[in-house]
Amino acid sequence: MTHITPDTSPAWQGGHKGTLETGRDLLADVSLPAAVIHEAPLAHNLTWMQDFARRHRAELAPHGKTTMTPALFRRQLEAGAWGITLATLPQCRAAFAEGATRLLLANQLVGHANMAIAVELVRAGAELYVTVDGHANVAELGEVFAAAGLALPVLIEVGVDGGRCGCRRDEDVMALARDIAARPGLMLAGLEGYEGVVHGDDPEAGIRAYAERLVAGVRRIAQEGLFGVEAPIVTASGSAWYDLIAEAFRDGGLEGRFTPVLRPGCYVVHDHGIYREAQRGVLSRRPDLHEGLRPALEVYAQVQSLPEPGLAIVALGKRDIGVDQLPEPLARYREGGSVAEPLSVDGWRVTKLMDQHAFIALPEGAGDVRVGDVRVGDIIAFGASHPCLTFDKWRRIHLVDERLNVIDTWATYF
Structure with a gap:
């Protein structure tokens, strides 16, 4: 495997096991201010979310852009995570250099410099998935990867009116799927979405409908035989509404035919603010989950x-x-x-x-x-x-x- 070195800050700004602070008392020996993770709630959260995904018959690909801490990526993978989600190609490169080999870029891959990094990662052994939402981007990616002698797995992003990226209409999704299936440099690997862009007077109902749209979309594409992989991915979920996404994936008849993937990131350390409030909403909808996550x-x-x-x-x-x-x-x-x-x-x-x-x-x-x-x-x-x-x-x-x-x-x- 080719070795890839991540872009990093100067060594004196880093921190690894064996630094002067390790083994010392935070209240006496460490220069403050300092950011701190508590081991007990961290271990609880790792186990809790992995078990949640398992019980909903889904895989977990935590969003690494939350922490960009490879030591946490390793903990998440050791706990059973399917892969790591990232937001940029330099983030993907840093995660791969530290041992994360299955990477999901939850953004469109644009720009020749970023495409060059993607080619480098795939050649080095990374299993890299990226998102697309337009024909021009698909055409460019297809040319780059075909010229490199590679086939890049791509996920079509499903968007909503007034939201962020993604195809707004289901017919646009299908047209893009047919375009991808015809290009030798690409493999259609599934659908991707992010429910955090769904708003309205009744967000819970809107998010349930959005999740069901993703499920219906992968089934429709599969019926037309456009996927280039055996178990196409359907993926969504941030750290606020993951329960609704997981339920829709679990109940959507996907088991054995597709790969449902949840992508929360903040769960790993939780917080004392917006995600604490979001967790209260999750627990009110799902009292069977009992305690939930702990701030770490x-x-x-x-x-x-x-x-x-x-x-x-x-x-x-x-x-x-x-x-x-x-x-x-x-x-x-x-x-x-x-x-x-x-x-x-x-x-x-x-x-x-x-x-x-x-x-x-x-x-x-x-x-x-x-x-x-x-x-x-x-x-x-x-x-x-x-x-x-x-x-x-x-x-x-x-x-x-x-x-x-x-x-x-x-x-x-x-």
Whole structure:
């Protein structure tokens, strides 16, 4: 197999097992702020989502653009994932270089530089799937891969009016399927969609209808004999409505003839914001799922200043944590203290984020240095909303145990 080296940041920005922080106490020995994943909820989420997919007779291809952390890709694959979904060709190259061989590009493959990367990956042994939604793109891809002596598996993206990419009408899907089937450089491998672009007054009904459209579409294409693979793929699912997609795939008569693939990404660490709310919706629709996912990602930072009563400034900002919603203070510790001795954050509220500062409104008396409850140097654990937009702030992520000892330090490849 040809070796492919990913594009990465300079080595000094990376983080691998064996860095100075590994084996140390997060509360005493690690430079903060730092992004942290807790091992116990991470292990729970890996098992939980893989079991969910299995019970719905579907495969799991987690969206790797959430984390771009190859160590997490390996954990997901070891747990039973079918493959890894990515958003760009450089992401695909980075994942392949770290051992992920089945890659699903959930975007259109456009641009000659990106097509060259795709050819390189396929020649090196990658099983690469890409999406298409137009005849011009299909023609160009067919020429490039036929000239390379390869046949690229492609998935037709099914879109919705006012949404993102994808064929808007079923007749457009069928016309594109016939076009692909006639080109020697391409193999029609299935249909792809993303239900997160479905909106309206009744999103649940709209998403169910969209999933059923995907199921009907692959069956229609199969009846015409246009697929170039034995078990065509039908794939969708983000981290908010995966239960509706999985149910439609399970109940659509696909078993044994097609390969249903779910693609959630944020589930692996969950969050304390939009996906926590989405999970409540999943559990309300599916009480049989019981507990659900657990938040595993936090950012730890220190109180930097207590400039006036009722206000703490923490060394945490937009460069450190996602801002879909303001971060949520979860716990507080003395620097050098013990995880067994947490301090209160009751009534603490982040009111403003700057690039590297968080303004926290404190309850009455808490910020009075004469009282001494809050000190400069105190360590705060923050929960974030939308993990994608926290991971991309970091070049290394610390994995910690229940005592906040660093088990490992993982590099990201954004």
